[in-house]
Amino acid sequence: MGIDLSIIWFVIIVFATLMYIVMDGFDLGIGILFPTTRDADDRDVMVNSVAPVWDGNETWLVLGGAALFGAFPLAYAVIIDALTIPLTLMLIGLIFRGVAFEFRFKATPAHRPFWDKAFIGGSILATFSQGVVVGAVINGFEVTNRAYSGGPFDWFTLFNLFCGVGLTVAYALLGATWLVMKSENPLQARMRQVSKQLLVVLLLVIAAISLWTPLAHPAIAERWFSLPNLFFLLPVPVLVVVLSGWAWKKLNDTESHNAPFVLTLGLIFLGFSGLGISIWPYIIPPSITLWQAAAPPQSQGFMLVGALLIIPIILVYTFWSYYVFRGKVQHGEGYH
Template sequence: MGIDLPLLWAIIIAFGLMMYVVMDGFDLGIGILFPFVREREDRDTMVNSVAPVWDGNETWLALGGAALLAAFPLAYSVILSALYLPILLMLAGLIWRGVAFEFRFKSDETHRPFWDKAFAWGSYIATFSQGVALGAFINGFEVKDRAYAGGLFDWLTPFSVFTGLGLLVAYALLGATWLVMKTEGALQHRMREVSRPVTISLLLAIVIVSLWTPYAHAEVAARWFSLPNLFFFAPVPVLVVLATGAILRTLSRDSNAAPFLLALLLLFLGYTGLAISLWPNIIPPGISIWDAAAPPQTMGFTLVGALFVIPIILAYTAWSYYVFRGKVRTGEGYH
């Protein structure tokens, strides 16, 4: 029996995007939290906690985009045509926050507030744009003759705006729990206090999206609520509730790493719910991974490169996090 190349590539792309959400989510979350922290020393500590790793985290976004082009060119052309503006805004936000990240360390006291605001705004724009794109992807795209047939602003709907706001909350939780793990003293205490309402807000956002999606899409409702699927998929929402409760408990018990790890679990469960709702479509609502796949020769050739590159990315990522493990203290870090 031959290898199902479209399925294997779908797993690779899903893995790459999940790694991006996990790893770039918390440093975007730090930018989202910036306006709520006024002290310069605390802001420096927040940025220093991600300074050694933040730019490497975006490797996974580049990998996901390149893999989509190589393995599913139809999906690449349709999705990028449909989401041209939010993707452009996302990239602009990522570039702007990257520039601000570097310049705030090198600017004098007169210009530092400007770069602090730029870092925050870049984080907000990039995150909101990602969330809007996610909402538009869930809603699906109009395709005719294997090309995008919708309008320039079809991505802008109440649902996509809500998912944009929801992703801001999700990344804020990752950023806050990351700082609980990486900092100490007053800043850590403040992040524990911030994490509690953000956790509850994220749970509410997940519940709303989980109800809104099947209400708006009959095929998603059939996927979740028909038998025996209901019994198979029921553990996902149950685990979401349990993970939320566990985050709140660990925040009250002065745990360091546990809140962050549980926040990652909560986002993974949300990602799993999304996969269950849309599988096997890579262009919702009706084009599957097999319909959108590149020729087998292309997928096999590029797979060799992917299987070579991905372990290298994982290795240097793990090494960088290992080298820069431990707490970040005031006055230490990036210069």
């Protein structure tokens, strides 16, 4: 039995996407949370907590996009064509976030508020746009003769916009629990309270999307609620409830610093798993599978050699950077 290169590349793309959501999610969350903190020193601590790692986190976005282009060119072409506007807005948001990140440390006190606003706006725009893209993938794309045949604004639907809001809440929760882990004293106490509020909102968002999606898409409803699938997939919502309750308990425990962030990562993983279960095996829902969208095996095999060399290197330097900059961030230290 031969190796299915399409499955291998699908796993690589899913892994890269999940790594991006987890890692860039909490530093985008820092920008989303900036309005909750007015104190300049606390804002510096928030930014310094991600300063050594934020630009490296975006490596996974580049890897995922390049892998999609090379391994599944049809999917890349359809998605880029269908989602040109939200993807462009996402890139604009990431540019503003990145420039503001660098410039706010060099700015004079008179100009720093401008860069703080750019940091907030860029973070929210990038996150919201990513959520819209996720919603659009769930809704699917019109494809005729292997080309996108819908309109430039088909992504502009209530469900997709709601997904944008939902991802903004998820990233904000990631950022808040990251700060519970990385900060101390009043800032940490404030982020504990913010995390509890965001956790409740996120659960409401998950519940709404979990009901909305099967109601709007009978095929997804059949995937989740037909037997015996219901029994196999039931652990996903059950684990969401269990991890949420556990996270709430740890947020109330002032001695617990790392657990809320780890448990939030678990919630994000379960949400991502739910998305995968809903659309599998379609890489362009609702009609084109990953095998139909795949590049020739020769191309996938050639790319795989490079991927197997570069991914371990990325993992090693990512682990090393997080290890070197582990621990709490103090006032007056960090990125300058």
